[in-house]
Amino acid sequence: MYLRCLRKLQTEGVERISSNAMAQRFHLSSSQIRKDLAAFGEFGIRGVGYEVDALANHLRELMGLDRTHGVVVVGVGNLGTALSRFPGLQRDTFRVVGLFDTDPAKVGSEVAGHVVRPTEELADVVAETGARLGILAVPAPAAQASYDLLADAGVTAVLNFAPAQIKERAGTSVRSIDIRVVLEELAHRSIALDVPPTI
């Protein structure tokens, strides 16, 4: 969260910011900010504030974002294709190293500069590339089996877009983005704007 705030400040050209100003900007408590950031090291200078670039770089290092993370994508339908072509997944921090599908019509085709491989080759690619991140863009019924495949291969964190409940295994965490749930929250908000609350 701090990194996101600092990035916003960077895009605005802010070089230094006090904990009070940061608190106001991002609706946080200034004492909490000072406490949290002190845990990372000596970044605040009394009366001057924080150096935005230095602090952002330090947080990036702490989060391991100064390394390259190999990503494998399972499911090369529209969503998997969209994600594979995503500019943020072709860069130094995140780099797609393999695309996989079970559909023989897709295997062998080229997407985002990668040849789509059969899921049988997933474990080998993960072993060769050291990829630790996986993206699941498969239909709901295939989600668990695909997750298990990633977990077996040694992937430690999975981003799941299938609207399915994944049974998580030790060592391979899952973060699911369920578009339906997000839309439900949005729908509720749009109604709240339309109709004055009665409760």
Add this chain to the structure above:
Amino acid sequence: MYLRCLRKLQTEGVERISSNAMAQRFHLSSSQIRKDLAAFGEFGIRGVGYEVDALANHLRELMGLDRTHGVVVVGVGNLGTALSRFPGLQRDTFRVVGLFDTDPAKVGSEVAGHVVRPTEELADVVAETGARLGILAVPAPAAQASYDLLADAGVTAVLNFAPAQIKERAGTSVRSIDIRVVLEELAHRSIALDVPPTI
């Protein structure tokens, strides 16, 4: 959140549940559950618990999920196409009513049963259909202008997938899903699993 918990119970065939059992299942406080759910009406029966179906239906109504919400999608690239074909957006609760793009090569083509229209027709379609939800699946540089178009047309809630900061206007809330930020959190988690913390 309660609706999500109740749905999970429904898929497991649970018909009744006590606040204590619900608290244990979902890592909540039972007194908070009783307080929250009491605000919606008289659903809990002392010594019996909550009727899962009745409570879920009531929450669905409260959230406006018993109505049909028209959704317009701006940007019909891979991501927009994937979202438009998403089964959850062809149903009674959420229904795609229009796809829009600025690319003349895409306008006029058919995607997910809809003819892609030029963005100039967005306001008319929103007026005709009463759609209040919009999905932004455009490249980052086009995000703000597309959001403004949706806001001008009367859309009240926007789900944004472009990795861009949207300047929100009164009456049209935005929820952004930034894949990069999600991946950064995942990367950090995968490192935390790999390397023992040193702090």
